[in-house]
Amino acid sequence: MLQARKAGSQATTVSIEIQNVEKRYPATGNGPGTHALRNVSLSVSKGEVVVIIGPSGSGKSTLLRTINALETVDGGSIMVDGVSVTDKATNLPAFRTRVGMVFQHFNLFLHMTAFRNVVLPPIAVKGVSKADAEAAANKYLARVGMLDRAHAYPAQLSGGQQQRIAIARALAMEPQVMLFDEATSALDPEAVGGVLDLMRELAGEGMTMVVVTHEMSFAREVADRVVFMDAGAIVETSTPEEIFQNAKSERTQKFLSLVGSA
Amino acid sequence: MSEFWSTVQSVFNYRFVLQYQDQFLLGIYNTIIAAGLSLVLSLTFGFVVALMRLSGRKPLVYAATSYIQIIRSTPLLLQIYIVYFGLPSLIPAMGRMPEIVLGTIALTLHTTAYMSEIIRSGILSVPRGQREGAIAVGMTTLQQYRYVILPQGIVNVIPALLGQTAILIKDTSLLSLITVFDIVSAGMLLNSDLVRPNEGFLTVAAIFFAFYLVMVFVSHLVESRLAGRGWRSVA
Ligand SMILES: Nc1ncnc2c1ncn2[C@@H]1O[C@H](COP(=O)(O)OP(=O)(O)O)[C@@H](O)[C@H]1O
Ligand SMILES: [Mg+2]
Numbered sequence: 001m002l003q004a005r006k007a008g009s010q011a012t013t014v015s016i017e018i019q020n021v022e023k024r025y026p027a028t029g030n031g032p033g034t035h036a037l038r039n040v041s042l043s044v045s046k047g048e049v050v051v052i053i054g055p056s057g058s059g060k061s062t063l064l065r066t067i068n069a070l071e072t073v074d075g076g077s078i079m080v081d082g083v084s085v086t087d088k089a090t091n092l093p094a095f096r097t098r099v100g101m102v103f104q105h106f107n108l109f110l111h112m113t114a115f116r117n118v119v120l121p122p123i124a125v126k127g128v129s130k131a132d133a134e135a136a137a138n139k140y141l142a143r144v145g146m147l148d149r150a151h152a153y154p155a156q157l158s159g160g161q162q163q164r165i166a167i168a169r170a171l172a173m174e175p176q177v178m179l180f181d182e183a184t185s186a187l188d189p190e191a192v193g194g195v196l197d198l199m200r201e202l203a204g205e206g207m208t209m210v211v212v213t214h215e216m217s218f219a220r221e222v223a224d225r226v227v228f229m230d231a232g233a234i235v236e237t238s239t240p241e242e243i244f245q246n247a248k249s250e251r252t253q254k255f256l257s258l259v260g261s262a
Numbered sequence: 263m264s265e266f267w268s269t270v271q272s273v274f275n276y277r278f279v280l281q282y283q284d285q286f287l288l289g290i291y292n293t294i295i296a297a298g299l300s301l302v303l304s305l306t307f308g309f310v311v312a313l314m315r316l317s318g319r320k321p322l323v324y325a326a327t328s329y330i331q332i333i334r335s336t337p338l339l340l341q342i343y344i345v346y347f348g349l350p351s352l353i354p355a356m357g358r359m360p361e362i363v364l365g366t367i368a369l370t371l372h373t374t375a376y377m378s379e380i381i382r383s384g385i386l387s388v389p390r391g392q393r394e395g396a397i398a399v400g401m402t403t404l405q406q407y408r409y410v411i412l413p414q415g416i417v418n419v420i421p422a423l424l425g426q427t428a429i430l431i432k433d434t435s436l437l438s439l440i441t442v443f444d445i446v447s448a449g450m451l452l453n454s455d456l457v458r459p460n461e462g463f464l465t466v467a468a469i470f471f472a473f474y475l476v477m478v479f480v481s482h483l484v485e486s487r488l489a490g491r492g493w494r495s496v497a
Pocket of ligand 2: 060
């Protein structure tokens, strides 16, 4: 599936290199373990937008979260911009400053204003000066259209507004890669479009992005490649045209007909 | 009017209190020292014990849990006696320590157990997503605690922390049993000298109540310092 890309790409153009990753969630008192990722390999080039689709529980979030080591892996390796995420010696906090993550439920710091949410991480984590961080916060909040709500707390904002601020927070770290985990799934229908537009703009500017979404129209329009996952494995990886018009796997076809985009 | 005042003064004559003002001040001073130091130390150690219990490492969890259970299951007065009589026999140098130091050690050992449980529940009250947001922007564990988990977690348990602090302040009165001159001692002295229980003990009660009001005020300050006012409001 990914050999075609890999063969042609130079080391410098590869952003994310996931090789044979295995992930198991251990059994707990109230349930058996899950084999969440089965021999998953995926390579993402710089500036590429990869959209991951698949049924609920297929391991999309888990895969995304292994990229910035929010989840550890049980096998295989992951490199991001030349840094091995799966190497125990890697300084993960420092590495994570290069990878922005946008969550389904925003995860803004609830006890801080929107402005502080965006200003704090560069100051606390990267040692950026207060003045520079504030200038950057103003810039990114303006960019996501939230400057006028900068001094509101997350609880005073709608889901769509919170997600825009979460995107500004991630961008203020000036990441090389952005990960989106169902960034619009928790939003009211009228807020979805605005957040997708922002993501589309970012993609247009050449940001390397890995996007988990159920918005098939976004996948179709914005993705360079679409990955279909099922039961912890990558079933199929293709261009959007390929996948939406003539998916090779029956499981992909079935999924797409269920979500109404075939 | 003067008849009214003489009635009041026969029940409570503030002049007797003023006469013992130095003793009350000494009692207040000792209570502030013992409770203040114990508060700061028990919050610090309580945080450490809470982290031990949350660490998931068996020896640490076991040590922390045992400590909490032993403290909870025995009376504070016994703990004070054990420290007061036991420590000096173990470490002779402790025998030369003032009573208030030994008393403060006992209060700290006691209060740490309770504070650690409150702090632990505060830490656990912070939604998982808050920590993930902090991890994702590259915060180290220390930064996650400093900027996100502790401010939110502590604000969530301020009522419980305030309650435990009030208990700590009241518990300093037990130190009078190891000859620390506390506020209750001052009231006792007044009453045994003058046989004026109202002036003696109502004054003591008023002082404790004033302490409590100060702590309520401080807890509001801490709350607004850690988390701005709007963070719980609804859109
Ligand atoms: N923290 C966890 N502990 C145990 N099992 C988990 C955990 N997170 C996810 N899983 C399981 O792993 C599988 C993949 O989950 P996930 O990656 O969230 O799927 P998706 O994002 O595609 O819906 C599911 O079966 C889910 O129940
Ligand atoms: Mg998911």
